[in-house]
Amino acid sequence: MEMEQLSSEISSVHTAISHLNHAAMVKQEQLERLQRCESQLAPLEDDLQNYSRLIKKPELHSENWMGSNAQEFEGIREESMVTPLNELINFQYSQLKESLANKISELKSEIQSLQSQVSSQRARLSQLESQSKELAANG
Template identity: 35%
Template sequence: MSVEFYRNRIRETENAIQAANEKIARLRACRAHLIGQEIIMGDTKHTFKEPELTKENWYGKHADEFDAERESEVVGPYQDLLNEVGNTIEKATNEISATQDVINFQSSLLSNYQIGLERAIEREKEE
């Protein structure tokens, strides 16, 4: 194969590696932000149950209905959102790992292309 072929492949592979590294940087920043939000959300979750409805401050049918509604309309959906944040963090972590695998593969290709380029240059010198 020609010197130009290997130079093109090297350039394309270097561009692919750079793009993958940029993707990893964005994913890591997103993941870090989500982890911060997950911590904040987890720390504030208990506030949705305040004030606690007890026999001393409020009881009866309306208190039970309000407590059930608070659980179904606020606490439950908030927990669902918190779970979704956790799932998104896991997806980002998996995507980082998969992209790193692509980088490793591309780096291997790059090395092979560089060796091929050196050999092609040597062949041209011999001709």
């Protein structure tokens, strides 16, 4: 391999390493944002559970309130507040946590892959630089 070709290949590998490092950095920033989001989301589950209990207060029963207004109020409270909040807690919140966990896992894998590619490119660069030194010494 000629010196000019080696220099070109070395330059190409440097560029590839730079691009891979940049991509890994971007993925790492995305990962950190998602991890912050995940940590901020965790305490909200307790808040939602507390709200669910609060919505059911006051407890209405025949000793403290009865009649059509009581039944209508209880129906509205159940339909408009309790059921949607339970759906939010049991389905949407769980789905969001799962989606975040999956995306975090995906990003970790992508970062690991990019770091592996960087290592491979660095090994290739080391080989090319050795060849370049040998060629310079012999030439």
